[in-house]
Amino acid sequence: MPGGRLSHQERRAIAAGLSDGLGYAEIARQLDRPTSTISREVARNGGGRGYRADHAHYATSSRARRGRRQTPQAPNDTDEYAERFAAVMVDGGIPRMAARVLARLYTAESRSLTAAQLVNALQVSPASISKAIGYLEQVGMLHREPDPRRRLQHYVMAEDVWQQAWKSSSRTNLNWAETAAEGAELFGPDSPAGRRLAQMADFFGALGDDMSGGPGFDILDDALTVLAAYREGGRVIEADRVAAVLGWPVDRVKTALELAAATRLTPEQRADLATAAE
Known part of the structure; x- marks a missing residue:
């Protein structure tokens, strides 16, 4: 029937028509098919001289099976959010594919993803994933961890990304x-x-x-340093004591504490910072 997939019998009729010297239009009229259907079928499967009905039928079936395996799933809300998130990062100057990889890592249920998982999720080539991973590694936004059981690399986003x-x-x-x-x-x-x-x-x-907090003064490193020195022997110590330990001015310690307080901390860490700021 017009518009449906060609049957094996129709392909044999096409082969017979070509062998008899019939044109595409005449073959199409006999099969009640559009001429364009016949011309595309012959062109995809060896041309007028190389067309073979059996080969064309099995080759077409094989292409259809591959197409079904590779058809991506319909996007869900999570996928759509990840792409919107990536678009925001692209507007901020991050390369597009690196942003898409980073968005998937951020929204994944697990703490890491493999290259194959990223290829499947983003429907891109392994080479595109490799290039994006290389960029993110270069700027320190993720690192690789080997799989202990298989020959795989897991890509893990840096905690302080x-x-x-x-x-x-x-x-x-x-x-x-x-x-x-x-x-x-x-x-x-x-x-x-x-x-x-x-x-x-x-x-x-x-x-x-x-x-960077001024020449020679990296406020982010200051915040991390203060948090690392903030507990002594399991107890919280005051800001002036931290300043004395680090050899810093008290104001510098307090500025670092304010930055640290603005980051994502546990309730215990927030309580500690509140105590030190008093």
Whole structure:
């Protein structure tokens, strides 16, 4: 019937018609099929001289089975959210495929995913996943863990993933500032190029310093250092005591505590910070 899948008998009729020298239109008329159906069938399966009915039938059945295996599942709410989440990260400057991988890791039920799981979830090639993983490893946002039972690599998102992203952005801005400053010196401060590059160096230098807490002062590392030193012998110690242990000004310790308090902490850690801030 017109529009349905060609049967084995119809394919034999096509082969017979080609052997008798009939054109596509005449074969189509005899089978009550569109001419385009006949022409596509012959073109996909060896052409007018190489068409074989049995081979065409089994090859088409094989393609149909592969297509059913590879048909992706309809997206659910979780999939749609992961893609929207990835789109937000792309707007923030993360490469698209790296953002999609990171969104899947964030929304996965397990703490890690394999390359095969990511390929299946995102319906992309293994090469695309490998490139995205390489980028995320380079900026410290995930790492690999070998499977103890199989020859697989599990990709695990870093616990401090957004701190790593922040520090990477800070380093990038400072690198831009340094390169622009070199250019300003090369072209000279009175040249148009030198003035533009000097302005760029000032802007990205200030931005990088702000993101890292000021020259030589990494506020994120400060927060982690304070949290690590915050308990002594199982008990909470005061901010001035932490400052004395670390050799820091008390204000620096309090600033780090404020940043740490703004992160995702356990109730016990929040209680500790509240005690120290008093």
